[in-house]
Amino acid sequence: QVQLQESGPGLVKPSQTLSLTCTVSGGSIRGSHHYWGWIRQSPGKGLEWIGYIYYTGSTYYHPSLQSRVAISVDTSRNQFSLTLTSLTAADTAIYYCARRSRYAFDMWGKGTKVTVSS
Amino acid sequence: DIQLTQSPSFLSASVGDRVTITCRASQHISNYLNWYQQKPGKAPNLLIYAASTLQSGVPSRFSGSGSGTEFTLTISSLQPEDFATYYCQQFNDYPYTFGQGTKVEIK
Secondary structure, eight states, X not given: OOEEEEEOOSEEOTXXXXXXXXXXXXXXXXXXXXXXXXXXXXXXXXXXXXXXXXXXXXXXXXXXXXXTEEEEEXXXXXXXXXXXXXXXXXXXXXXXXXXXXXXXXEEEXXXXXXXXXX | OOOEEEXXXXXXXXXXXXXXXXXXXXXXXXXXXXXXXXXTTSOOEEEEETTTEEOTTOOTTEEEEEETTEEEEEESSOOGGGOSEEEEEEOSSSSOEEOOOEEEEEO
């Protein structure tokens, strides 16, 4: 059974950079036509897709975040990571990592709460 | 971006009731529509993908239908564990978007 687990800081200051990592266990991040992505949830914006990556490094990002976001993959550690720059209070949310199958996000991590505040 | 509008936003129902939630897309999305269930403090859980295909392990009282711009999620007989918030999500075009959610509460 594939499991995903997010890790990273819970509190980040405005204008700083957020870095989160998702560790995949119970299966390989390589191949199988799966993409590995990030979704966030806030009271104001609801669920928002951020982007995802294939194990080869191909990425797809939400256009509204594209200038501030980067997703990378480390196949040797079976991990992928999110970097979000120039944070504001609007980036406060629960961040989920998730596996994208052919049709849907079929596996999710438990989520990690990130607060942007000085 | 494709907008997804769910109705109702809030629903009060009793155990055993038949419940229907609607999701309308702002443009044609074929059958690229998924449904998720989210309980408080938990991540969303995939229920139905491609509008009508039940995800493995999901009870058969859940069903989905629709294509184009109008979709429905039906729970044939509401169970205590079904009280949660339900979201639709489109997979037809970037950026992927979600509906605003429908909260199902106990009457």
